[in-house]
Amino acid sequence: SDGVPLVAKGRLTTCTHLPYPPFQFERDGEVVGFDVALIDRVAKNLGVEQHIVDTPFENFKTGAFLNSGQCDLAAAGMTITDERRKNVDFSIPYFDATQALLATADSEVTTLAEVRSGKKRLGAQSGTTGESHAQEQGFDPVAFESADAVLNGLRTRQVDAVVIDYPVVQGWLKDPANARTFRLGRSIDTGERYGFSVKKGNDKLRAAIDQVIEESRADGGYERLHREWIGP
Ligand code: ARG
Known part of the structure; x- marks a missing residue:
């Protein structure tokens, strides 16, 4: 074809960490999402x-799954950071x-400052930017392995509040049962941007991905997918 090297013939193998709705999650036995x-x-x-391929989130930091040839790229709602770069x-x-x-709806905290002054227990998904933000603010958040585990930790009151990506929370709160159980606090403007990652030096695949991002923004495809998976 166009000479983009792939780890397996005929396949573009994507590593992710499920579930991360609306970016990647299972629906009717199929992985779907933005x-x-x-x-x-x-x-x-x-x-x-x-x-x-569903892989542990730790892999995303080290790039192990890319270097070992397990995957061609990672798509996991992953924030671009200098450390990961x-x-x-x-x-x-x-x-x-x-x-x-x-x-939790009854905990009455809406900011990290209130979590601190109210001596509330805080949680986050381990290895995420939400966790590092909490740590930078002096917290030692309870670490959960996945976004589902984060939500469950809150539901079962292992923690009173969690720091997690806003678009994921937005999706969760569309479910009326969740909207009753949880309270959305202040959004924390970390100015994050998601990127797909490839093995260092795989410029051809990186360029093929960039091209799709650029073209879909230009031809309305991006907007359509945004509306379909994330909302207006
Ligand atoms: N955006 C955050 C980060 O990059 C969270 C990503 C979590 N992704 C996932 N598939 N669970 O650290």
Whole structure:
């Protein structure tokens, strides 16, 4: 085809960490979401199928799964950071995000300052920017392995509040049961931008991804997918 090197013939293998709705999650036994749809377009351009592999989130920091040839790229609602850039190469940004404080409905905290003064217990997904933001603010958050575990920790009151990506919270709160159980606190404007990552030096695949991000922004495809998966 166009000479983009792939770890397996005929396949664009994407590593992710499930679930991370609306970016990647399982529906009727299939992994779907905003990231999945964008990368499907990359696969289509390369004339191959996208194959999705669920991997531990730690992998995303070190790039181990890319270096070992397990995956061609990572799509995981992942924020571009300088630290991560040491180990992987990122596409151009494809999504702007902030953090949100989500609390149990009866806990009455809406800010990290109130979490601190109320001596409330804080949680986050381990290895995420939400966790590092909390740590930078002097907290020692309870670490949960996945976004689902974060929500469960809150539901079962292992913690009173969590710091997690705002768009994920937005999706959760569309469910009326969640809207009753949880309270959305202040959004924390960390100015994050998501990127897809590839093995260091895989410039051809990175360029193919950048091209899809740019073209879909120009031809309305991005907006359509945004409306479909994230909302207006
Ligand atoms: N955006 C945050 C970060 O990059 C959270 C990503 C979590 N992704 C996931 N698939 N659970 O650290």
